[in-house]
Amino acid sequence: xxxxxxxxIAPVTGMDVFNDSAVISIDNxxxxxxxxxxxxxxxxxxxxxxxxxxxxxxxxxxxxxxxVGAEPQCLSLGLIIEEGLPMADLQRVLASIKDxxxxxxxxxxxxxxxxxxxxxxxxxxxxxxxxxxxSNDIDISPSGxxxxxxxxxxxxxxxxxxxxxxxxxxxxxxxPILSDTRPLNGIVWxxxxxxxxxxxxMRDPTRGGLATTLKEMAIESSLCIEIYEEDLPVEPQxxxxxxxxxxxxxxxxxxxxxxxxxxxxxxxxxxxxxxGHPYGxxxxxxxxxxxxxxxxxLLRTKLxxxxxxxxxxxxxxxxxC
Amino acid sequence: xxxxxxxxIAPVTGMDVFNDSAVISIDNxxxxxxxxxxxxxxxxxxxxxxxxxxxxxxxxxxxxxxxVGAEPQCLSLGLIIEEGLPMADLQRVLASIKDxxxxxxxxxxxxxxxxxxxxxxxxxxxxxxxxxxxSNDIDISPSGxxxxxxxxxxxxxxxxxxxxxxxxxxxxxxxPILSDTRPLNGIVWxxxxxxxxxxxxMRDPTRGGLATTLKEMAIESSLCIEIYEEDLPVEPQxxxxxxxxxxxxxxxxxxxxxxxxxxxxxxxxxxxxxxGHPYGxxxxxxxxxxxxxxxxxLLRTKLxxxxxxxxxxxxxxxxxC
Numbered sequence: 001x002x003x004x005x006x007x008x009i010a011p012v013t014g015m016d017v018f019n020d021s022a023v024i025s026i027d028n029x030x031x032x033x034x035x036x037x038x039x040x041x042x043x044x045x046x047x048x049x050x051x052x053x054x055x056x057x058x059x060x061x062x063x064x065x066x067x068v069g070a071e072p073q074c075l076s077l078g079l080i081i082e083e084g085l086p087m088a089d090l091q092r093v094l095a096s097i098k099d100x101x102x103x104x105x106x107x108x109x110x111x112x113x114x115x116x117x118x119x120x121x122x123x124x125x126x127x128x129x130x131x132x133x134x135s136n137d138i139d140i141s142p143s144g145x146x147x148x149x150x151x152x153x154x155x156x157x158x159x160x161x162x163x164x165x166x167x168x169x170x171x172x173x174x175x176p177i178l179s180d181t182r183p184l185n186g187i188v189w190x191x192x193x194x195x196x197x198x199x200x201x202m203r204d205p206t207r208g209g210l211a212t213t214l215k216e217m218a219i220e221s222s223l224c225i226e227i228y229e230e231d232l233p234v235e236p237q238x239x240x241x242x243x244x245x246x247x248x249x250x251x252x253x254x255x256x257x258x259x260x261x262x263x264x265x266x267x268x269x270x271x272x273x274x275x276g277h278p279y280g281x282x283x284x285x286x287x288x289x290x291x292x293x294x295x296x297x298l299l300r301t302k303l304x305x306x307x308x309x310x311x312x313x314x315x316x317x318x319x320x321c
Numbered sequence: 322x323x324x325x326x327x328x329x330i331a332p333v334t335g336m337d338v339f340n341d342s343a344v345i346s347i348d349n350x351x352x353x354x355x356x357x358x359x360x361x362x363x364x365x366x367x368x369x370x371x372x373x374x375x376x377x378x379x380x381x382x383x384x385x386x387x388x389v390g391a392e393p394q395c396l397s398l399g400l401i402i403e404e405g406l407p408m409a410d411l412q413r414v415l416a417s418i419k420d421x422x423x424x425x426x427x428x429x430x431x432x433x434x435x436x437x438x439x440x441x442x443x444x445x446x447x448x449x450x451x452x453x454x455x456s457n458d459i460d461i462s463p464s465g466x467x468x469x470x471x472x473x474x475x476x477x478x479x480x481x482x483x484x485x486x487x488x489x490x491x492x493x494x495x496x497p498i499l500s501d502t503r504p505l506n507g508i509v510w511x512x513x514x515x516x517x518x519x520x521x522x523m524r525d526p527t528r529g530g531l532a533t534t535l536k537e538m539a540i541e542s543s544l545c546i547e548i549y550e551e552d553l554p555v556e557p558q559x560x561x562x563x564x565x566x567x568x569x570x571x572x573x574x575x576x577x578x579x580x581x582x583x584x585x586x587x588x589x590x591x592x593x594x595x596x597g598h599p600y601g602x603x604x605x606x607x608x609x610x611x612x613x614x615x616x617x618x619l620l621r622t623k624l625x626x627x628x629x630x631x632x633x634x635x636x637x638x639x640x641x642c
Binding site: 008009021022024026029034036037038039040041042044073074076077078079080087090091094109110111112113114115116117119120121122125127129131133318319 | 329330342343345347350355357358359360361362363365394395397398399400401408411412415430431432433434435436437438440441442443446448450452454639640
């Protein structure tokens with residue numbers, strides 16, 4: 001996918017494919033910028049423990065806005081419905097869209113519905129695009145990462161991917177594994193309003209998991225990111241399921257956590273704020289930024305070893321979002 | 322579709338489903354407004370005479386912005402690709418997206434690509450969302466329509482729908498019928514820069530054709546729209562194909578014409594400007610606005626009769642865009 005996007009799509013369209021949201025300035029309006037982002041959601045199955053495609057479509061796009069420090073303003077909603085989708089399923093998805101947008105405090109202001117013949121889609125695909133405003137005291141991007149920054153993750157990793165995988169394969173666990181699909185703009189605002197200047201970069205590790213996101217950020221910042229295996233927050237049942245399925249939680253998709261690169265002087269205060277929010281109870285410092293080796297992610301294992309972490313190869317779990 | 326959107330989707334999401342683009346104001350920035358719109362494109366086949374799904378996806382969204390008087394600023398691009406889509410087809414679509422966005426003068430600044438298994442999509446589906454800016458001297462909406470306004474259509478109707486229908490059914494005509502897929506922001510700007518205050522409403526009659534669009538506008542303005550059959554611009558080969566296929570050109574989709582409701586004092590000048598633009602050579606006055614009967618569209622036929630024109634029932638041509 002990364003290859004496809006980089007080699008084929010990006011050159012033709014001129015898209016910046018790395019960032020969660022594009023950021024644009026408006027002539028004569030220097031006091032804020034616009035953030036703009038889009039995602040299509042094709043998750044299968046459309047209902048899963050902890051969420052559904054509707055909640056995912058709202059949260060995913062809200063989170064992409066939050067990751068550049070934008071206050072989400074409005075969403076668009078594009079539905080592609082396969083003929084034969086039960087009306088009850090459509091209504092359940094729509095109700096979920098409504099609930100999630102209310103939770104995130106964002107309005108859906110424009111939309112479009114298309115219907116395709118049976119066998120030419122898969123129940124429902126959803127596109128949401130979002131607009132947010134970024135105030136001028138906020139400057140969050142991978143180019144702001146500095147050597148010495150600490151790396152914080154806001155919650156346990158791997159829940160979303162494992163919840164989908166379990167549902168898809170009919171696996172059940174003693175403790176059900178729930179997707180972490182949730183809007184992050186609220187919790188991000190809690191730390192931004194206190195520490196805006198000391199939060200250098202953020203990103204939510206969705207497809208490709210935390211490993212892929214960290215590798216992207218190492219490349220974009222031309223720095224090295226060192227992380228400690230023993231500090232990675234992973235729920236025991238997720239860890240167990242990963243072992244069972246032969247998956248590495250570092251590569252499993254998330255939909256409700258973010259990674260932040262912060263000034264070490266305020267890391268403790270940020271962790272404290274995160275712990276006070278329902279979506280940040282498991283927030284942890286998981287690593288730090290080094291000068292070199294440039295563009296690398298180094299994992300210090302529990303056994304005291306070191307290995308380089310690379311981007312995901314292929315799609316570990318297709319149609320995870 | 323209209324029923325589905327109105328009864329199910331609109332109440333749940335709070336969307337305004339009528340307008341081409343949503344328009345929002347920004348606190349403390351009273352000198353302009355934002356327009357925001359989205360569309361998913363599922364046209365089948367993806368290549369057709371006069372265009373393809375890529376050109377359609379750019380033009381359709383640019384046109385939705387232009388219809389509220391917005392200057393298009395940027396686009397998002399969401400691709401849902403079915404496994405097995407030939408790489409040559411993808412490249413052709415991407416090249417077309419690039420060409421159309423250059424022609425419209427709009428940048429694609431954010432994007433997303435998803436791949437679905439073979440048999441779970443149909444080649445490629447595209448979502449584009451767009452942002453435009455509206456300056457404060459422009460106020461274009463159906464509520465601005467007044468009794469006495471003249472109704473102008475910018476070009477011949479029915480070309481897009483018939484081009485798709487012919488391609489889909491393997492029909493060929495002595496003169497090939499080409500889709501009118503094209504960006505309208507340039508031609509709209511030509512008339513807006515001279516007559517902004519006298520252009521009360523605009524809309525591009527896509528799905529459902531001119532009839533459905535006029536009926537929507539009659540409802541939204543609570544006025545009556547009277548149109549004259551003999552003044553409707555229809556290419557002879559489109560008229561012939563419609564007769565052959567049992568279709569009424571009033572209900573056939575367009576992707577490169579718009580209807581404008583204008584102050585009668587400037588209608589002649591507007592027509593002159595439109596005639597000077599390559600996309601407006603066939604522009605014509607096709608009707609006028611009356612006080613009553615409210616919410617009705619009246620067609621004066623060539624034979625001197627009168628009939629009420631209603632919205633399209635069902636989808637005359639599914640997957641036309």
